[in-house]
Amino acid sequence: MSRLHVPVERHRLDNGLKIVLSPDRSVPVVAVNLWYGVGSRNEAPGKTGFAHLFEHMMFQGSAHVPKNKHFELIERVGGTLNATTWFDRTNYFDTVPSHHLELALWLESDRMGWMLPAMDQAKLDNQRDVVKNEKLQRYDNQPYGDWDERMQAMLFPPDHPYHHTVIGSMEDIDAATLDDVARFFRSFYVPSNAVLTIAGDIDRADALALVQRYFGEIAPGGALPPLPGKTSLDPTLGRTVRDHVVSDVPLPRVIMAFRTPPYSSDDFLVAEVSRALLGMGRASRLYRRLVRERRIAKSVVAYVYPLLSGASMILAWATGYPGTELEALEAALSEEIEGLVGAEQAEVDRAIALAETDLVHTLERVSSRADLLSMFDLYFDDPARLNRELDRLRSVTVDQIRSFASERLGPDNRAVLTYQPKTTG
């Protein structure tokens, strides 16, 4: 049985734009959420970081909306807005009081249809500086800030689209041109490569009419360019690969990752539940054993990346104390991860119970509902999967987790990244 039922209504405009409507009139808030099927995986060599830079350019105005006007108008009505870029997609979202739905649709449609006339070199130069500062702030000036670059390079070969990070390289960001902006826009920012979800306080017929009015005349796009590089991969790494860093970090840390089946595979569910057994809640394996009982780790984290192309990854981090030996920490972490071959039903039950609470918590916000519906539509052509998500998790058996651990979480599929604090005088 499922306690959840989020209404889902699907439509498709003639230009290919997919629409998901999810009415909930209990609070006068509406979320407008757009997922475009483009991310860092679509970046050609020499263009790393461009999908994210492009996302910034989407806020620099469009034919009928001056620079910064999008922020100004949404903030004026008390709304919130932002966007994020990830490996497989880029999302844009506005949450507004429901009587301002039309404003959000006008803004989003204008940049989907009429962005390029507003682009100029000064805007590109400005946002390039902003993005470079974002990279400095979030990665280069942070302890452990290069971990994802190092980890992706170990898990994915150089010709794989997940080999490079979403933020990309400074050199590539520097090299971006207005021509790149135009080409990227025409290739990827087309109605047929997007999902528009509207969740919250709407009348379905009115909302659909507004969508038709604002998005209907945008020209459909052509076929998407193929992904650069090669996405097919061996299911495992075939060995243990490692990288060791001595740097200005406060505490020793071990980050361990394993290739998993991609998010599009049913087997990915097993990875999701396995990670919950490792790192969800304070009764989970890593917290109980490494933090509470052995006191070898100050903190632990485990998570999965929901990636589509060829393979995805499951990761676990253990951060030690000032004197912790990395070898001991790594051995302890491996032991718990491999220990999943002895997974038990009681811990699976706890993980499912927490997952249910967390999902309901997420669904309290219409903006989160909209984001999930867009994702399930873009990735799986199935937004209603949201209502089956818990049942899918419940279908995972202890035996599947045990097999997953023995097939996927051993030394023949392990990437290990260790950080050793630099000793200074």
Added chain:
Amino acid sequence: MSAFDRDAPPGPGPIRHFDFPPVERRTLSNGLDLRVARMPRLPVASVRLFMRAGEGGLGAARAGLAVLTADSLDGGTKRRGGTELAEALERIGARLDASSGWEGTSADLYCLADRLPEALGLLAESVCEPGFPAEEVDRAREQHLAGLRQRVMDPGALASDVALTRYFAQGVPYARVLDGSVESVTPLGREDLLGYADANFRPGTGGLIVVGDVDGREVATLAEKWLGSWKGTPASKDDFLVTPAATERRVLVVDRPGSVQSEVRVGHVGVECATPDYYALSVANLVLGGVFTSRLNLNLRERNGFTYGIRSGFSFRTRPGPFEISTSVGNEQTAPAVREILAELSLFAEEGPTDEEVAAARDFAAGIFGLQLETSSQIASRVTQLVVFGLPDDYFHGYRDNVRGVTTEAAAEAARRHMRPGQAQIVVVGDAEQIAGPLEALGLGPFDVLSGPPRTSHG
């Protein structure tokens, strides 16, 4: 080409008002202030048990004790160990987390509504009968100390922590890191936590807030069952005065050799939550640095590309918390960024916002207030604020009218009174070799360079 005019933004549809949900108040037999708001939208319950036992009531020698005590509640109870407690909660999908701030300690629970009877019992057991097993306390203390170590090596946290010591006089609790110092935390052990919890984890002057798909009477019965025999009032008293560390503008660079960016903080002592200028000042701050389209962000990010973002804000606490502008900027842009920040702050304090800016900020604040009443946790947090700051029950009912009532003159006056560029303390964590010269050349005031993080929070 368009079938209609795309040039102008469409106007609003008919407005639907968003009112704060009714809150039922009851007093339990032990005096505990119970407040319940019914939100039947989803089958969840969001609970806050607030106790007036915060870091503000501790002297420097005991700094961090409230935080460590709250953190150690997950170590177990008199009846079960830490893992057993976690298993009992997680079996029913309940999330329980306790934390301390300046004003008090809060145990927060989130669960499906039909699990509330059991989950509330576990919350009560963990707060009223904490076990504090020695090995769990030792673990929590070592985690806490390692966390302090991480703060010193994180440039952003370091800048924020050092800045507090430049805003507030030594001895004022707000000059400290909330978590305390290595010196104050290291000696803490099981007996300290038992003593602190026994004296301070008490229901008097606190509150129990429950929001969600719940019935007020049923919650009262449950609370009486689990918490009714819990008695007393916290011994903690936070009757300190807030004084500034300096009244002249000063600049401090904390050297972080090799830093590729500078963390910048500009601020001074702000104002208390109960200030009559609360609304006017909140609106003024939105214009200066509270939203994306603020003066500071449009200048430093969108015009100059110095930063990924910049914000300003007042921490409204029982007593005056900090007013602070914070950002991070590239090395070469450090001095120009600080110059622009001071220029914007000075101009704003002197001339105040324009009518148009005030109108936009009022609309933002009034609009987003409704958007932030969507979830049970958001409502629970708001009701908790009523308890913490002793605000009237109908406080949030009048919130939007109060915001909309702010005039340009009132916002300008509040900015003039509470933003003081002449007394601003400027703290920059970065590579001194690259940034100190140009910063000193700005001539903003007495200039110091610290050759690395201060050894304690009062460096």
